[in-house]
Amino acid sequence: MEAVAEPGGRARALHALRSRDFRLLWSGQTISLVGDGAFLVALGWKSFSLTGSKSTLALVLMAHGTAMLATLLIGGALADRYPRRTLMIISDLARLAVMVVLAAIDFAGELNIGLLVALAICYGLGDGFFYPAFGGIVPLVVDQHHIASANALIGLSRQAAFVAGPALAGVLYGLAGSASVFAFNGVSFAVAAGLLLAARPRPIEPEPPKGTLREIADGVRYVVGVPWLWISIFLAAFILMIAMAPYTALLPAFVEDQYGLGVGAYGALFTIQSLGMAIGSLVFGQLNPPGHRVVIMYLLFALNDVFVVAMALTPWFEAGLVFVMLRGLCIGFGLGVWNTLMMQFVPENKLARVSSLDFFGSFALVPVGYALTAVLAGMFAPSSLLIAGFGLSAVLWTAPLALRRVREAA
Secondary structure (H helix, E strand, C coil): CCCCCCCCCCCHHHHHHHCHHHHHHHHHHHHHHHHHHHHHHHHHHHHHHHHCCCCHHHHHHHHHHHHHHHHHHHHHHHHCCCCHHHHHHHHHHHHHHHHHHHHHHHHCCCCCHHHHHHHHHHHHHHHHHHHHHHHHHHHHCCCHHHHHHHHHHHHHHHHHHHHHHHHHHHHHHHHHCHHHHHHHHHHHHHHHHHHHHHCCCCCCCCCCCCCHHHHHHHHHHHHHCCHHHHHHHHHHHHHHHHHHHHHHHHHHHHHHHHHCCCHHHHHHHHHHHHHHHHHHHHHHHHHCCCCCHHHHHHHHHHHHHHHHHHHHHCCCHHHHHHHHHHHHHHHHHHHHHHHHHHHHHCCCCCHHHHHHHHHHHHHCCHHHHHHHHHHHCCCCCHHHHHHHHHHHHHHHHHHHHHCHHHHCCC
16 A cells, blocks of 8 residues: 655644544543543552552552453454444543542542542543544544644644643642542543534444454454564564563652652653653654655664663763653654554554554553563662663664565555
């Protein structure tokens, strides 16, 4: 399949906003993402305050992640069979109900860790149905030559929301407590569902129904038949385990050990990385390279790993900020390439299943990575583990480029 070229001009990254249906989808999801960002901060503080244990949040997140993985593949099959907008609205309303219950119990002072875990499981089940449908609906609300712009804008809103959301959570939590943040997240789901209800995605012709398990198996067979797809998903699964899990778990300790700094520096690294990813998303949407996109994507992901190694080696915090900014730029651009490739090359009636396999494969081994990090953290310095994990990751991202079928894929 030939790549779809987008007409030139100024502000190409914003061209998807010409579509009314995309504006509705994007606006709703931006608001919902702000709610998610606020929710994660409130969840962290509330989890810790309920037990006083630093491991409580990990337990809650593990429950949420396991539940999401349990429904992802089913959600992908359903989203290729039924209208994706309908599934997204149902998922938004289900997660709204979870937030209403959580806020009410918290406001009444009856929340405990058992209830929090149970509600996290319900929330995760809803996520598993939502993400495949979202991954498949974008090409149905924009023209083909605006898909790169759409992905750039989605990447921009995701990063901006996860800067604004935590800041908003800090204000709401301080003024009215955690229940107010949970309620705000619920309102964000209601707004997203309402805006999506007004959208009119283009319908697709689904495959003849075969049963959920057979449809999931058909999705797996399709992915296995496309080298750049299955290699990318396999690599992401392994690399998130050996690199991203240690990065997430060890960054606070690394900041203290390497730079002698505290939580302010830790937060600054996340903020500057989000800024870099937002810029990378916009640069991708503006440039939208027409060829060698798989090569560009793999090289950018490898370069992102090199920047983390450089951050782990430098004793200067200011230099670390620069490296993290550059890392974010590479990730934002690379993810824009990946999402656009999938939306342009995967058949529309298989796209939700492929998206679900992407999510499932990417996150399936993350819990293993956290467990390995917990074991190795007592034996090695955080910087050593980051250098080893991201150094190996950089090698792994470049290895598939030895295959001609990968280099010439798109």
